[in-house]
Amino acid sequence: MRDADIIVRVSATADPAAVRTARLGLLLRSLRDGGPRSRGRLAEETGLTRSVATGLVDELAELGLVSCEDAGRRGAGRPGIQVRLVGGAVCGVGAEINVDHLAVVALDLSGTVIAEARRGIDGRSLPPDGVLDEVADLVADALAEARTAGSTVTGITVGVAGLVDATTQLVTLAPNLGWRDVDVAEEVRRRLATTASPVPPVRVANEATLAATAELEPTGSAHSDPADLADRADMVVLYGEVGLGGAIVSGGRVAPGRHGWAGEIGHLPVDPRGRLCGCGRTGCWETVVGLRALLEAATDPDDPVRDPALTLEERLATLVERARLADGRTLAALEEVGSWLGTGAAVLVNTLNPGTVVLSGYFAVLGEWLLPALEARLAADVLAPRAGGTRVAISAFGPTAAVRGGALVSLEPLLSDPTALAELHGGTR
């Protein structure tokens, strides 16, 4: 569908340079998503003439993005030139600022991890400047690793557990961090400028939006079943962290809403007699399903699993171990969170009737213990028969979904215009 979109867009424009750029991007995507192929088949499958395709493939090869090798004369046929993505030539960087952890990943064009790191923090006591120092530090390390690997960084996208203004790119409000109007992209760019020059473009986005982007990538979860693919074209992504992020996917794309504020599901009121939320209201959904709520129900304040120095992965590994050992308190807390997840998910299923509800972030790691209570609640609270036919799926990416999505988003400009690589080559390689 994406290819078809590009062809429509290309044929709608009369500007030859724009047509060439879009065709280069089309070939690159096709090689990324469909694997290596002969030049002839590539031309055929992208609807280009053989001579046009040959010229464009040569251009991509000059940019270092593809390699061509002569597969030799087979039978009576003409020599077959095999075209293959040089995935490692470029990479996108995704970073995440959450309340209790920071993370970064660099993914190359073929989806291979070039660099990866995470760090536990206490984002509630650390001031924004301190958090930004730490995340810039993680990103700088990833940039250095990419440089060592000979991979050009196309961009950096920082996911934040908060509202991002689509126009100003400011983090307008991050309730659990206590941030208001922080220019995260500019702050990270400024810090990176002291070590790297030039700094690749830095963007900021809502972390759940990025997690949904990761779910949609064809190089992501294996979606061999067409029904599964259709179920994912209309999807709700629940991204569990200290709080709860959400994203709505409609027609195969993350729906931003009219002014870019869609997906703020964490503050859906589910329990008016409940606890105070970071947003100042009472009984928001995230106060009963966020990792903070789970930890408070499953552990005592002095439990080592609450140590702020732990990375999220270490914390979750301990909880998984306790659940596997059938620890009563852990299982009861997971059932409670699963049930509340179902209460809120039922609102979304009644409203949107999505094909799939995806459990992402920390929910994915603990999914097998959350699912039974969640599905029971959905069956009870969704008016349509059989919970509206909506499936609940567990993300394959877990807590890395947002950084993966950030890396993928950072690669997008190159896929739209591969010639942009020439400019990037300046200083970051």
Next chain:
Amino acid sequence: MRDADIIVRVSATADPAAVRTARLGLLLRSLRDGGPRSRGRLAEETGLTRSVATGLVDELAELGLVSCEDAGRRGAGRPGIQVRLVGGAVCGVGAEINVDHLAVVALDLSGTVIAEARRGIDGRSLPPDGVLDEVADLVADALAEARTAGSTVTGITVGVAGLVDATTQLVTLAPNLGWRDVDVAEEVRRRLATTASPVPPVRVANEATLAATAELEPTGSAHSDPADLADRADMVVLYGEVGLGGAIVSGGRVAPGRHGWAGEIGHLPVDPRGRLCGCGRTGCWETVVGLRALLEAATDPDDPVRDPALTLEERLATLVERARLADGRTLAALEEVGSWLGTGAAVLVNTLNPGTVVLSGYFAVLGEWLLPALEARLAADVLAPRAGGTRVAISAFGPTAAVRGGALVSLEPLLSDPTALAELHGGTR
């Protein structure tokens, strides 16, 4: 956008008959939405050659759907043939089954009302058969009026305050009527067959979905402001009746969800300590914003406004009069309902960030008294600045939105294939 879609679909098919049919529909829509025009301009604006357009216009004229008149020779130009829709040639019928009222409307192709009727009922005490007898009776009268007016009925669409199975077309569940698995379309068809022959196609749909369809029609509310149009492409429609129906509009179309069950917002839980809902749960949104809740707060049980024999319009006129006279109890009840409307609407705005929330059904009639409390609640409960930029609009159609939408939906098959009219001419004209 709709025209462009048709052109894309047409050019994608190689079947000449399908191309002709789609072009006939394109011309008909263009004349309906853009008014009478010269044959030359019509050809130009629809992207057809003049000779093709002439042939198709002749065909539409033979079907009686358009008229052509020679506008005479102007200056040095060629004679201008003016083409004009014969709107009254056909009409669609929309009917509505609600808990306390039934309604029907027949709209011709240009949006003119050919027939209209409503009736107060007590749908909770009347068995389904009784309700269906009454609605079939109203529809039969509308069919007779259309026949007298010389208008061919293209179809009948019955809106119901309940869940409609997209596959089986059964009304799976109508909580406030107490219906389960009722084949409304077949029951109405069977009853009509005793008086009319052949009976035009009968369909069934959710009433809020139909109300949203009415909001989207270019012949509907005047949308001269492009920002208003963009705001309506992503829209939530709140259809107030005894309960509360909803529809989500995304990208200019009513979003059905993966299995057709989207829009069930009436049972969003807002008040766990609240009152029992018709669905068996407690504290559903509709228990505090439905007309039943308003009447219980604003009137005593023996108040004449609660008389089941009143039509909805009569009941609402009395409430409007009391509000205009600043009756304290009425105003307090409206403020309470407005505030609860805002509580639930905030959930939808946080989730979807639509351009517009439309107050339809009974909400539209009482909108000016509901709005202040609703907007105050939205401002408080939406996390994004300025309530996410979402506007609240009052529908121009009020309680007639669902029947109007039903009539428009009934005309759709003719707009997709005007040649289908030949078959319909058989018995209903």
